[in-house]
Amino acid sequence: MATTAPPECCTTGYIFAGTPTGKEEKLNGLDCYVAMPPSNSTATSILICHDIFGWKMPNTRLVADALAKEGFAVFVPDFFNGYSAPPPNALDISVAPAATMWGRFVQVGRALSVVPSVAYTVINTKSKYGALAKSFAAFLKEKHSVAKLGSIGYCFGGHDSLLLGSISPPLADAVAEAHAGEWSSPPSKDAENLVVPALFIFSDKDFSLKDADRKGVIETLEERNKEEKTKGWFDFHVYAPSTMHGFAIRCNEDDPVQKAERDLALANTKAFFKKWLLDGGAKL
Numbered sequence: 001m002a003t004t005a006p007p008e009c010c011t012t013g014y015i016f017a018g019t020p021t022g023k024e025e026k027l028n029g030l031d032c033y034v035a036m037p038p039s040n041s042t043a044t045s046i047l048i049c050h051d052i053f054g055w056k057m058p059n060t061r062l063v064a065d066a067l068a069k070e071g072f073a074v075f076v077p078d079f080f081n082g083y084s085a086p087p088p089n090a091l092d093i094s095v096a097p098a099a100t101m102w103g104r105f106v107q108v109g110r111a112l113s114v115v116p117s118v119a120y121t122v123i124n125t126k127s128k129y130g131a132l133a134k135s136f137a138a139f140l141k142e143k144h145s146v147a148k149l150g151s152i153g154y155c156f157g158g159h160d161s162l163l164l165g166s167i168s169p170p171l172a173d174a175v176a177e178a179h180a181g182e183w184s185s186p187p188s189k190d191a192e193n194l195v196v197p198a199l200f201i202f203s204d205k206d207f208s209l210k211d212a213d214r215k216g217v218i219e220t221l222e223e224r225n226k227e228e229k230t231k232g233w234f235d236f237h238v239y240a241p242s243t244m245h246g247f248a249i250r251c252n253e254d255d256p257v258q259k260a261e262r263d264l265a266l267a268n269t270k271a272f273f274k275k276w277l278l279d280g281g282a283k284l
Contacts, residue, residue, distance in 0.1 A: 013053075013250025020061035022068070028139040030132065033061050033076040035068035042073040044277050045140055046150045047164075047172070049133055049157025051249055052181075054080050059249050060154070063266065070270050071278060072150070075140065079132045079157065130160045137164050137171035148277045152176040152199075152269060154249040159183060165196035172196060174276035176269060178248040179203045187213040191220035191234070199272040200236035201265050203243040214238070235272055239265065 022035035033055055036042075046067055050060050055078040064074040133151075140146040151172040153161025158180025165175035176199035184190050187209060191198075200221070202214055209217075221234040239247065239261045248265040251258040 013059075013246055014252045014254075016059045016062050016253060018058070018062050018065075020058055021065055022061060022074075027075070027077065027144070028136050030081060030136065031055065031078040033064060035061070035064040035074040035076075037068050037071045037073055039071065042140075042145050044071065044148045045073040045075060045144075045146045046152065046273060046277075047133070047137055047140065047161075048074060048076045049129075049151060049153030049161045050076055050079060051155035051157060051246070053250075054078065057249075063249065066266060067270065067273070070274060072273065073146075075136070077132070077136050079129045079136075079160075081128065081132060129157070130163060133157070133160045133164060134171055141171070148173050150174045150176070150273045150277050152178065152273075153180065154178045155181045155246055159190070162190050162194065162198065165198060166190070166193040168195055170196045174198070174273060176272060177201065178265065178269075179206050179208070179245045181208050181245075183209060183213070186216060188216040188220045191217050191224065194224075194230075194234070197233040197272075197276045198235075199269065200234070201248055201268070202236065202238045203245050203247050204239060204241045205243070206245045208245060235268070237265070237268055 020033070020035075022033050025032050025034050027034075046064075048060060048064055050057065053060075055076050060076055064076050067074045137149060137151065140149055149172045151161045151164045152175070153159065155178070158177035159182040161172075161175050162177050162180070164170065164172040174197045175194070178201035184193075198221075200217065202209070206214075218236055218238075221236055224230045225232055225234050240257055242255075242257050243251075243261050247258060248262055251262045253259045253262070
């Protein structure tokens, strides 16, 4: 199987400030980061489908912690199942802007050093990732006292999150994606196939979704929002012109625009899951 090097925005980014406060457990045969809500209940939970940097990336865990504070038990399983993903600090390549040509050379060199590991991960895990996500979602509902389950996937995991809400019966009660790295052909099919409420977080520019395809997805969501059964189910946002693929999980917090858009995406995610998981939810 041949592959090409992932775009630079897939192999670069920034580590967020903060220290994750959850714990690591073994669940359904997978290593998993768990962030519990103040109630310590798993009745209403969220499954995070991680990006190419895996379950140990601090940013993903900090997002899990933030969602847990809103009343959700949050799970970040290792859907790479032990394969060698890039180390979490591989992202820490641009702590400050490169002031010199040499500084930029060093940054690019570090980014390129990550590419072989990313390519290896993609080749060895993509076909298995979705199956593991489905198995874990079923485990949470059947054996882990989860009554309402949401899922959100970032980049590499975005499409698999949507698929949890696109089968009958669905494995999640509400799903979300943030700049998914993969789409159906055409992408509007992913909007057509949903059987639960969904949130779409679009960056302004994204190598994985052309502007025309994004327009098709949005038009499909708008039409479905008018239908009686799915009225108001679908929420979507296209963020500021400076946002790129990965902004919601790997942005530069020192850039006020990027940080504001990241914060807005997280706020919209919290509001979406509160509406559909805590405030009654949809009649499926």
